[in-house]
Amino acid sequence: MIKGIIFDLDGVLVFTDEYHYLAWQKVFDKYNLFFDRNMNQKLRGVSRKESLEIVLRENKISMDETQKEKLLKEKNDIYIQFLEEKLTPEVIPQTTREVLSSLREKGFKLAIGSSSKNTPLILKRTELLPYFDAISDGNMIQNSKPDPEVFLKAASLLHLSPQECVVVEDGEAGIVAAIRGGFMPFGIGKEISPSLPYRPISSLNDLLCFNF
Ligand code: B16
Ligand code: MG
Numbered sequence: 746m747i748k749g750i751i752f753d754l755d756g757v758l759v760f761t762d763e764y765h766y767l768a769w770q771k772v773f774d775k776y777n778l779f780f781d782r783n784m785n786q787k788l789r790g791v792s793r794k795e796s797l798e799i800v801l802r803e804n805k806i807s808m809d810e811t812q813k814e815k816l817l818k819e820k821n822d823i824y825i826q827f828l829e830e831k832l833t834p835e836v837i838p839q840t841t842r843e844v845l846s847s848l849r850e851k852g853f854k855l856a857i858g859s860s861s862k863n864t865p866l867i868l869k870r871t872e873l874l875p876y877f878d879a880i881s882d883g884n885m886i887q888n889s890k891p892d893p894e895v896f897l898k899a900a901s902l903l904h905l906s907p908q909e910c911v912v913v914e915d916g917e918a919g920i921v922a923a924i925r926g927g928f929m930p931f932g933i934g935k936e937i938s939p940s941l942p943y944r945p946i947s948s949l950n951d952l953l954c955f956n957f
Contacts, residue, residue: 747929747957749910750848751881751899754859756789756915757933757949758841759867764827769796772820778804786936789916792860792889793817821863828863834872844949845876853957854878856899858912858919860889879903890918893926900928911957913949917941 756762766785773780780800788796797817801808808816848855856879857864864882868874879902886894893907900910907927914920915934920943923930930943931952937943946952 747853747909747911749854749856749900749903749905750952751856751858751896751903751910751912751928753790753912753914753916753919754857754864754867754882755861757913758857758873759832759837759871761824761828761832761861761867762789762915764824764831768820768823768827769800771823772816773800775819776816778806789936790860790890790914790919790922791916792883793821793862795889825863825866828866828870832867832870834870837871837873841949842873842876844953845873847953849876854903854905856881856903856910858896858899859883860886860895890916891921891925893922893928896923896926896928900926913946913952914943 752758755765766782769785770780778800784800784803787799791799794817797813845855855877857877858881860883861867862883864880879899881895881899881902885898888894896912897907900907903910910928911931912923912928913931913933914923915936917937920930920932920937920941924942932943932945
């Protein structure tokens with residue numbers, strides 16, 4: 746029986762994915778590294794550090810650790826500037842809050858399972874924090890999606906087993922993480938390979954129609 750719902754953050758509850766893209770684009774342009782929207786799709790749900798490794802691999806370029814840290818800090822500074830300029834409670838559609846409230850009223854425990862180290866800032870700025878019983882994010886894990894660690898941590902904070910939880914994701918790395926962890930994955934958006942065993946949904950509203 747399903748008792749918990751674990752939500753990815755970026756691309757599911759908040760649309761900060763465009764800010765990630767723009768911030769990466771700015772730093773990769775500065776460092777003369779090739780990067781486009783296609784490559785950006787591979788970074789969904791992947792940690793900041795691993796995202797850089799993917800782009801370096803695609804460009805067949807190596808970088809020393811100090812330079813990597815510098816680039817990562819520059820990217821995050823630009824990203825945070827976007828969050829501070831653009832992220833207000835109003836950017837969250839009212840329907841998102843209504844769906845979260847309805848799921849809570851139905852008795853589900855809700856958690857966040859996000860790779861982002863900026864999760865606390867995002868939840869504060871959007872005023873989404875009160876809807877969740879547990880937060881598992883990039884600050885609390887060693888291994889990023891597609892490793893299941895972030896979702897296993899979320900389930901354990903809810904005192905539930907993976908079989909008692911579903912995961913809602915927009916990224917392929919997150920769907921793979923959910924499957925590896927033993928969770929039933931729901932996929933939102935167009936970026937997930939149809940060959941993966943997940944249940945597609947077109948909006949969060951669809952979650953209210955499922956008889957878990
Ligand atoms: P940060 P999610 C992920 O969030 C993003 O999809 C991914 O693009 C980003 O690199 C990662 O968080 C780390 O974010 O730089 O803020 O720590 O989709 O797992 O909620
Ligand atoms: Mg995501």
